[in-house]
Amino acid sequence: MKLLVVGSVAFDAIETPFGKTDKILGGAATYIGLAASVMNVKSGIVSVVGGDFPQEDMDLLNNRGVNTEGIEIIKEGKTFFWSGRYHNDLNTRDTLVTEVNVLEHFDPKIPDSMQDAEVLLLGNLHPGVQLSVLEKMNHRPKLVILDTMNFWMDTAWEVLMEMVSKTDVITINDEEARQLSGEYSLVKAAKKIHAMGPEFVIIKKGEHGALLFHEGKVFAIPALPLEEVFDPTGAGDTFAGGFASYLVKKETFDFETMKSAIIVGSALASFTVEKFGTERLKEITPAEISERIAQFKDLTTFEVEV
Amino acid sequence: MKLLVVGSVAFDAIETPFGKTDKILGGAATYIGLAASVMNVKSGIVSVVGGDFPQEDMDLLNNRGVNTEGIEIIKEGKTFFWSGRYHNDLNTRDTLVTEVNVLEHFDPKIPDSMQDAEVLLLGNLHPGVQLSVLEKMNHRPKLVILDTMNFWMDTAWEVLMEMVSKTDVITINDEEARQLSGEYSLVKAAKKIHAMGPEFVIIKKGEHGALLFHEGKVFAIPALPLEEVFDPTGAGDTFAGGFASYLVKKETFDFETMKSAIIVGSALASFTVEKFGTERLKEITPAEISERIAQFKDLTTFEVEV
Numbered sequence: 243m244k245l246l247v248v249g250s251v252a253f254d255a256i257e258t259p260f261g262k263t264d265k266i267l268g269g270a271a272t273y274i275g276l277a278a279s280v281m282n283v284k285s286g287i288v289s290v291v292g293g294d295f296p297q298e299d300m301d302l303l304n305n306r307g308v309n310t311e312g313i314e315i316i317k318e319g320k321t322f323f324w325s326g327r328y329h330n331d332l333n334t335r336d337t338l339v340t341e342v343n344v345l346e347h348f349d350p351k352i353p354d355s356m357q358d359a360e361v362l363l364l365g366n367l368h369p370g371v372q373l374s375v376l377e378k379m380n381h382r383p384k385l386v387i388l389d390t391m392n393f394w395m396d397t398a399w400e401v402l403m404e405m406v407s408k409t410d411v412i413t414i415n416d417e418e419a420r421q422l423s424g425e426y427s428l429v430k431a432a433k434k435i436h437a438m439g440p441e442f443v444i445i446k447k448g449e450h451g452a453l454l455f456h457e458g459k460v461f462a463i464p465a466l467p468l469e470e471v472f473d474p475t476g477a478g479d480t481f482a483g484g485f486a487s488y489l490v491k492k493e494t495f496d497f498e499t500m501k502s503a504i505i506v507g508s509a510l511a512s513f514t515v516e517k518f519g520t521e522r523l524k525e526i527t528p529a530e531i532s533e534r535i536a537q538f539k540d541l542t543t544f545e546v547e548v
Numbered sequence: 549m550k551l552l553v554v555g556s557v558a559f560d561a562i563e564t565p566f567g568k569t570d571k572i573l574g575g576a577a578t579y580i581g582l583a584a585s586v587m588n589v590k591s592g593i594v595s596v597v598g599g600d601f602p603q604e605d606m607d608l609l610n611n612r613g614v615n616t617e618g619i620e621i622i623k624e625g626k627t628f629f630w631s632g633r634y635h636n637d638l639n640t641r642d643t644l645v646t647e648v649n650v651l652e653h654f655d656p657k658i659p660d661s662m663q664d665a666e667v668l669l670l671g672n673l674h675p676g677v678q679l680s681v682l683e684k685m686n687h688r689p690k691l692v693i694l695d696t697m698n699f700w701m702d703t704a705w706e707v708l709m710e711m712v713s714k715t716d717v718i719t720i721n722d723e724e725a726r727q728l729s730g731e732y733s734l735v736k737a738a739k740k741i742h743a744m745g746p747e748f749v750i751i752k753k754g755e756h757g758a759l760l761f762h763e764g765k766v767f768a769i770p771a772l773p774l775e776e777v778f779d780p781t782g783a784g785d786t787f788a789g790g791f792a793s794y795l796v797k798k799e800t801f802d803f804e805t806m807k808s809a810i811i812v813g814s815a816l817a818s819f820t821v822e823k824f825g826t827e828r829l830k831e832i833t834p835a836e837i838s839e840r841i842a843q844f845k846d847l848t849t850f851e852v853e854v
Contacts, residue, residue: 259732281854330732331732332732426565426636426637426638426777427773427774427775427776427777428773429773429774429775430775447756450753450756450757450770451756451757451768451770453770453773459846460773460847461847461848461850462757462770462771462773462847462848463770463848463850464756464757464759464768464769464770465768467733467734467735467759467766467768468733468735469733469735469736470733471732471733488854498851501850502850502851502852502853504850505850505852506852506854528854531854532854535852535854540765541766541767541768542767542768542769542848542850544767544769544807544808544810544811544848545804545808546808546811546812546841547808548587548794548812548834548837548838548841
């Protein structure tokens with residue numbers, strides 16, 4: 243199996259309480275592709291960049307087995323750029339600059355080499371763009387995973403609803419789940435979102451972990467408490483990438499496998515936040531992943547006799 | 549073994565998005581005592597109430613095996629009263645009224661019948677009052693559990709530090725842990741708090757669960773996602789009461805037992821929030837507790853093969 247990723251390939255400039263970066267490689271699809279490569283899963287990215295995008299960054303992806311045929315280069319355009327400053331709690335941030343650039347008129351093109359991808363991960367983009375990807379695929383993928391955000395709920399509700407109705411797994415944060423459903427209780431929110439289409443609802447809670455809802459069942463995983471959260475950028479995308487990659491690897495999409503996939507996603511995300519940008523993600527070894535998964539086991543295992 | 553509880557016995561008037569109450573029985577020590585009774589653990593409360601405190605409420609505690617000899621009644625005084633309104637997210641609230649009343653000059657008196665308590669749970673009060681309890685005990689209890697809050701960090705830092713230095717287990721929320729330690733990372737915060745005295749640091753995160761830190765080890769438990777969070781009042785106190793009661797029952801204070809105790813506390817707290825005030829807590833059966841603990845197991849158990 244292989245994973246098709248649609249999302250931004252971008253530049254970020256990040257400021258945290260611990261330091262700041264110049265323009266560095268970022269974007270949801272970048273983190274997802276790198277996470278797939280760490281998991282030894284074949285992936286391909288559909289995205290668009292400008293003439294300013296360095297060959298070096300494209301090589302990085304290719305060398306790690308990420309198919310970049312679907313990354314269109316618009317020579318006269320500029321790559322999407324985001325700049326943000328994290329607050330001291332590292333859980334909130336101010337956006338300083340958003341230059342949408344070539345992403346504004348993003349018209350996704352799926353290369354033939356990726357038409358047979360069984361798992362499609364739609365990174366956070368305009369839901370109309372996400373829908374167009376589904377339409378451009380010759381066969382519907384076996385699993386469609388959707389990432390979205392409150393911005394599209396505010397500005398593109400109807401088309402978002404259509405996209406959600408065609409989704410198998412949706413990943414959103416707790417506030418977005420509440421906004422999407424109009425329910426405060428996350429259990430009730432998940433029920434309403436199930437009714438909109440997705441069989442699986444993943445609610446991301448950042449430093450508080452994640453929840454998975456499916457047919458009245460729920461799984462919860464805390465985030466690994468880390469001594470040093472250096473830079474949260476890309477953590478959510480790494481999570482999604484690790485999650486999807488595990489499913490591709492196991493070729494199974496049931497609740498139990500999704501639970502494991504969430505652990506893998508959380509484990510990978512816990513690396514990403516240790517350094518700026520994609521720096522740490524690129525270095526991860528299989529031994530480190532196993533060790534971190536064991537830490538999650540230790541973190542959450544208990545026995546009670548009452 | 550038995551549990552000595554020092555804390556408020558009070559009236560609350562509560563408003564949530566789902567309804568409101570008149571003055572009802574509340575106070576940290578009340579929730580803790582009731583949690584102990586649910587766990588079949590002998591407990592006694594040291595507190596103070598006014599002449600307005602109904603005999604009926606005192607009977608309720610006595611009938612459930614909570615020793616009330618240490619609850620002083622100041623006939624001419626009025627019982628502590630708190631009134632608050634929860635926001636829609638049920639995670640934040642506004643205090644509408646705080647009438648400290650007889651609690652203002654609370655001078656705890658430990659009845660002889662409770663001098664031999666092996667576990668002391670000091671509910672959230674002025675740290676000077678908490679310290680005076682320790683001084684009034686003929687023998688230091690085997691385990692001292694401290695609940696405190698940011699208010700005392702702002703107003704009584706030095707005496708709080710003295711109290712903390714004499715504490716075995718401290719329970720605070722995440723923001724308080726950050727304030728107490730001056731560290732944003734909860735791992736670092738726990739380390740600094742260990743150095744202040746407590747061997748065990750419990751960080752309560754409300755709807756996001758709790759963390760337990762001990763000698764470089766960490767345990768994390770999510771809260772049980774509930775369809776209906778009706779009224780969060782007393783959840784933290786129920787948690788502390790269930791936690792302490794389990795330790796009393798097991799007569800063991802090591803990391804593994806504390807992990808189990810946190811599950812029990814979380815399970816009991818998940819009942820408390822289902823109805824107003826102490827209503828649900830009073831009804832819990834042993835079968836329900838076992839069932840809820842099994843739910844926590846289901847909620848958090850996973851297998852991963854990478």
